[in-house]
Amino acid sequence: MKYALITGGSRGIGRAVCVKLARMGYHILINYASNTAEAEKTLELVRQAGQDGEILMFDVSDRVQTHEALEAWEKAHPEEYIEVLVNNAGIRRDNVMAFMPPEDWNRVLDITLSGFYNVTQPLLQPMLAHKFGRIINMASVSGLKGIAGQTNYSTAKGGIIAATKALAQEVARKNVTVNAVAPGFIKTDMVEGLDEGTLKKTIPANRFGTPEEVAEAVGFLASPGAGYITGNVISINGGLYT
Numbered sequence: 001m002k003y004a005l006i007t008g009g010s011r012g013i014g015r016a017v018c019v020k021l022a023r024m025g026y027h028i029l030i031n032y033a034s035n036t037a038e039a040e041k042t043l044e045l046v047r048q049a050g051q052d053g054e055i056l057m058f059d060v061s062d063r064v065q066t067h068e069a070l071e072a073w074e075k076a077h078p079e080e081y082i083e084v085l086v087n088n089a090g091i092r093r094d095n096v097m098a099f100m101p102p103e104d105w106n107r108v109l110d111i112t113l114s115g116f117y118n119v120t121q122p123l124l125q126p127m128l129a130h131k132f133g134r135i136i137n138m139a140s141v142s143g144l145k146g147i148a149g150q151t152n153y154s155t156a157k158g159g160i161i162a163a164t165k166a167l168a169q170e171v172a173r174k175n176v177t178v179n180a181v182a183p184g185f186i187k188t189d190m191v192e193g194l195d196e197g198t199l200k201k202t203i204p205a206n207r208f209g210t211p212e213e214v215a216e217a218v219g220f221l222a223s224p225g226a227g228y229i230t231g232n233v234i235s236i237n238g239g240l241y242t
């Protein structure tokens, strides 16, 4: 059995990635923060895709909670390891910097950056020991170009791109690849409330993307065929920024 863990797998892009990796034959570990009903819906879709999965509720920004959950999984599966990790959990708390409260700065960075550390660090050793692993981090166009009103989010996503490039160099010899994908505007709960009609005029493709279009790129990076691609960022943004 091959295992893939997707953080923030209950909804949006994470859910589409769960289904894509299930179609590729992975047993899917669906992490989420609080939305059990949506996580169960994802599990149902994974089963419809022909694989099984499990639900793992933990807050990726909480190191103790994350370690306990991963340790419990490892104890229950002593012969197995998680070979694909998709660090997808994320939130946005937009505001111009002049009015940004410290809670919104900290929460966005904690989930994206500490979350990356908390989940990736304990799963890395088994990947190195098995000489195979795929780590895919969910960045954003915001982390590449910087977006006004999102200094916290741009900082977090820029940081995750730098982490991707650094870690890729550490582990490449062991056949572990580390890449990022950088979506533009993708139709999920996260973009609810944005003015799609106005924003799509700024996108050469003249539309928002779908979670499935992001999942295709993640699936490719997870596949054996992508074994020589590491430390890279793939933009999925309809031509918004290159």
Ligand code: NAP
Binding pocket: 007, 008, 009, 010, 011, 012, 013, 014, 031, 032, 033, 034, 035, 036, 038, 058, 059, 060, 061, 088, 089, 090, 091, 111, 138, 139, 140, 141, 182, 183, 184, 185, 186, 187, 188, 189, 190, 191
């Ligand atoms: P979404 O629909 O809002 O889903 C967010 C997911 O993250 C949910 O599964 C949520 O779990 C989970 N999550 C949030 N905080 C968490 C925490 N502390 N611990 C564990 N899980 C947590 O968002 P999305 O649009 O699919 O975004 C997914 C990723 O893509 C994010 O990293 C986002 O920054 C990135 N992204 C999105 C867009 C876009 O346009 N949508 C563009 C660029 C990048 P619950 O269901 O339990 O709340």
